[in-house]
């Protein structure tokens with residue numbers, strides 16, 4: 177199979193979609209680059225699948241524009257869009273062999289038989305299933321069925337590939353293996369791909385960029401690192417990884433800044449900002465010292481979780497509970513509940529979201 181090397185990006189412009197009177201997508205704007213692996217990430221019900229299905233041409237007619245390359249897809253039925261979609265359930269025909277499943281779209285398009293055989297073999301070889309061509313789907317593992325679904329989609333040379341939670345039916349270790357295979361295949365083909373998932377690790381480990389959705393609104397778009405390190409609102413900060421979100425006022429005096437928490441405590445913070453808002457502080461950016469007297473800030477360990485590479489502590493600092501992750505080493509003792517500790521905050525890596533700035537895109 178010749179490599180696809182997509183030239184088509186995807187533009188979504190001011191898209192609105194409702195099911196009856198229920199608004200599901202509001203003002204969605206996205207520019208997905210040709211060849212990009214892009215993820216839609218968000219909690220259940222945030223509208224990820226609805227947005228993907230709208231691009232594929234399924235579901236209610238949206239308002240706004242969807243373009244693949246410079247083709248406006250408005251009003252086109254799914255089969256005229258030249259987009260390839262892989263569903264969560266794989267949707268293989270149970271009564272057809274692997275070969276026939278993969279050939280199905282080409283037969284429908286009335287491609288000559290000799291060419292079909294060639295293309296099907298190339299697609300099966302690409303996903304490593306050439307030796308399974310005569311098997312029925314029920315004789316395959318979940319991962320193999322998923323690869324058949326992929327082969328069936330890419331054999332038709334779509335302009336873009338849309339994947340709706342494609343790994344969610346697989347067990348945890350196979351999911352990790354399949355997401356690597358999926359990414360390798362996407363890179364080989366250079367095919368513009370959108371991957372829907374509610375699993376942030378899956379999005380983080382595959383996507384060039386992603387859009388975080390909540391309540392049908394795109395909250396932020398960027399690379400996984402950008403969204404994690406520089407969240408623009410509290411939803412994104414809280415959804416991507418664990419964060420301490422501390423509401424209060426940053427006050428500067430004598431050249432130093434302190435965060436006066438709403439709960440009454442003060443934290444020394446290395447930040448130029450002032451005013452009220454919320455400080456987003458990742459658990460790994462706080463360290464604990466056993467010498468609480470020497471520390472400006474101290475608290476008591478109220479809970480701990482051994483996570484292998486790290487130990488997660490909940491530390492009560494007066495009325496505020498702070499999550500702290502400490503990397504674990506064999507020779508490092510684990511602190512007991514009730515232990516008094518000092519906290520040192522690496523606030524350079526903290527993000528301050530001023531109140532009034534969007535706490536949640538709406």
Ligand SMILES: Nc1ncnc2c1ncn2[C@@H]1O[C@H](COP(=O)(O)OP(=O)(O)OP(=O)(O)O)[C@@H](O)[C@H]1O
Nearest residue numbers: 195198200218219220221222223224225226227374
């Ligand atoms: N056919 C439908 N009729 C009415 N409402 C629907 C329909 N399909 C989806 N919805 C609603 O649209 C909203 C978005 O659903 P969608 O499936 O797009 O979310 P999602 O982010 O993909 O969630 P999940 O991760 O659970 O699949 C939900 O509130 C859902 O109840």
